[in-house]
Amino acid sequence: MEALAISLVNAVPLLAGVPLWTVTLLLMVAVAAVILVFALTFEGVGSLVLRKVAGDIQARIGPNRVGPNGMLQFLADGVKLVLKEDIIPANADRLLFKLAPYFVFVGSFAAFVVVPFGVGLIAADLNIGIYYVMAVTSLVVIGVLLAGWASNNKWALLGGMRAAAQIVSYEIPVGMALIPAVLIAGSLSLQDIVRSQGGLLGIFGWNLFHNPFTFFSFFLYFTAAQAETNQTPFDLPEAESELVSGYNVEYSGIRFGLFFLAEFGDMFIVAALATACFLGGWNVPFFHVGTLPWIWGNLLSLGVFLTKAFAMVLIMMWVRWTLPRLRVDQLMRMSWKYLVPLTFVNLLGVSLWLLVFRGKGIPGMIASLFG
Amino acid sequence: MSPDPAHGQPPGPGPPPAAPLAHGSAPSPGLGPEAHVMVGNADLFVNWSRKSSLWYLLFATACCGIELMQAGASRYDMDRFGAVFRATPRQSDLMLVAGTITHKMADRVKRLYDQMPEPKYVISMGSCANTGGPFYKDSYCVVKGVDLLIPVDVYIPGCPPRPEALIDGIMSLQKIIMRKKNFGAKA
Amino acid sequence: MTIRTDALPTQEMTINMGPQHPSTHGVLRVILTTDGEVVTRAVPDMGYLHRGLEKIGERVTYAQYMPFTDRLDYLAAMNCNCAWAWTVEKLAKIEVPARAEYLRVIVCELNRISSHLIAFGSYTADMGAFTPFLYAIRERERVNDLFEMLCGNRLTYNYARVGGVSGDAPPGFLEKTKEFLDYFEPKLDEYNNLISYNKIFVHRLANVAVIPAEEAVAYGLTGPNLRGSGVPFDLRKDEPYSVYPKFDFKVCVGTGERGTLGDCFDRYMVRINEMRESVKIVRQAVAQIPDGPVRAKVPRLFKPPVGEAYFRSECPRGETGIYLISDGTVNPLRLKIRTGSFVTMNIFEKVTRGLMIADVVAVIGSFDIILPEIDR
């Protein structure tokens, strides 16, 4: 960020007199605002898309009366939620009750910072990108647990406890399933990981096709991530038919809205990570976007990235509207008895592969065979 | 769940229904002559958002509940209007009282209504919720109309009302919402 | 499920489930005592929809009671209508024209299909898969269309009359019915592919809340819940009434195909298979239906002879038995309705002990209870 600030100061002589830290700070705020706007828009549009997709899957139409073809539905929902009465139950823990939605929202929003949207579009290319994502998304579990506890409602408490157990359990397979990508790129930075999948192999440069273990890894990641975002086969914390509405049962108005937005934010983060780590990120097949002018290269790569990520989100929605829900003991069993061991075995496999074949994937080897 | 004191006093047992009837002469949802243009537009915007996002509480007690479900399903699809069901009263804007209310159920109805955040609306769906319906004369344990318990905005007749009637009721409620004044002088 | 007491001291908690809960199928209230997620005791509390139907029965005439039977089980109003008509006819020994009986069988079986569709749909919704529910409602709408054609209403039909039915089938009804059957029958395989044999779904249902056959009989379970335990008892076959003996159909029983005999999955599967059998019955009835009048002559203010009759018929939720006592006046002296759901709730506390909260939802769904039948 500081480098960008220096170049900005150099480019605009008017800023020469301003202290560098001010420029940096202002830049940071501006970038944060852009990301927030993007995140909120995505989450709003996401909820609309979700309802449209749900409608399509369920032989319905979905929202189509609010604005042209229902496009403004999320705006109406948002404005209404903001203007709703904010109820804090009499026996709730007031401070924690108020705090919980922010934890959840911040946890999901902060992860947007390291998402590599394009060849040069990343708010902060942290060298510990993946690690950072795993860390901040863990905030969500604290928020959910707080919400469940502070509501002073037994359904909410059950939801919160379920969420805590579930997210903590599935954090491990999610992390383990992502490490193959880190190993191949040799870096924790998401931008590096994406770059490592470029080149002239096209889609076969993706980590997904690197070797059999990474291919498997992707599906492990996707399953575990579906659980971490509380999507349907694993939506126990808010199981509507069991726990009424789970941890957010006592939340109304915008506080509920924050939970709602965070849910879509989480979905996007998961899809973005899958895209970046396995599906080649913003890389355009058979084409080097870095060679284009800055603006066009970025726009193209942004488009590619968003297309892939949205496709992943759609698949998640599809799964969500198709499958029934697991029971809580089955959920735990699935994580600890199947996903965790499998991801470890998989990780071992990838490591051995990289050791034996000196970091080359199958497509790379085939390509080198043909020169 | 405890009743919420922040909401103000719960409605007493006495009948407080000064509910506007949905049907009848509806003034156009435009601006009053004295309304400030800014305020008027804000009102329009706020009311528009409220009417477009009527999340209803899944409160099906009897027969009408099935029609309510069918109205939310494929053929009628209330989601078109932005009306989706919520399981918890805290997140609902609209209480669709679908079915018979008995005396044993009565204080639950009141409590659920109290738990909903303002602004909240009530649609009384079907004869039972309107007046006690077929059980008016001979039953000893049916409340003769949900308006004895909570204020009702729209009454939908029928036993049970068809989904079309229910959608008409929701649209009537939308008209009522568009007439509300949120800013400036209390109307 | 054993609960360890030597480890950390824990406290049981009491959770109130309902009467306003998405998956109690109405206004059932269950008071759950749980140890974490494990239910140690689940006591049903009913009566939130008690409307005094039996008292009303003593205050209205025999013909006037017909609309109230619609509200007895609104998902299977036709079956309840006909059950009432059959009971009064049994008490007063009224002969019903053959065409009327055929029409009754057709509407009863169609209503069984639509009722089982709701059972199937809401069960999957309870299990977290919301989409099949909407598919089920989509099919149900078509049955509603048929009934609307027949008697003008979608849910509460008031179609049967003492001595027949309210009116003959309008032209085109039987053809439309056949059309519906042709459309509907393949859908059942679709549902089985979509959800019935879904691995998660099976895992949620198999071996949950097993009811052995003797227990099911002792607790008086009837209908699909009894047959789910492997007891081949169907009133349409074993105590034949109306024109059911003329039709060829199978009594569907649970087989324990995915778990233990008598578990939730068996009860679920019995309903799915019964829909297929109902399709078969309706096909035969439509093919065989004779011409003729649809209503016997019954005086408007009709007084049955002094006597008592107990008639039971196979409704979608088990047998609906009506115990009717006439004192020779225009009003019944006593009317007791024994319903499948009410009796089924008796075993609820026993089978839910030691299950998890999510299983309680599964049990409620597998019993396919409906509240007006329980509370009346």
Next chain:
Amino acid sequence: MEAQVLFDTLKGKFGDAVVELQGEGCSPAFVVVAPASVQEIARFLRDDPALSFDSLMCLSGVDYKEKFAVAYHLHSMKHRHAIGMKAFLPRETPSLPTVDDVWPAANFHEREAFDLFGIVFEGSKDLRRILLPEDWEGHPLRKDYKYPDFYHGIKV
């Protein structure tokens, strides 16, 4: 099994506790028994291999204006036959032994009869009101029941 044969069997076994056979106009026929011996007769009906009435179809309280009655409708899954059993009770103190340990199905029916008629089933494992609220006054299905004016401040 014919109702008359069954009645004779019971009469031979229980003597005066079995009062009469109510066959005229009743379908199924009723064996009228003395209320005090309902439980033993029920147990016999269930356990005797020739009878084995293993399922209780229905249990109803009845108000015959001058007296109460409890009517049991029994059915045998094994022999596929059915019979009714009836016990008349005085209006003042309607009480009789429970049969819920003979047929577990009886429990809810008995609770209902207790709720709506005020008939007490002695020895029942759980005899509470089932349909009406705990604080409801009176038993609505009695013929002399007067509808209350208000319940919890709401007009009835």
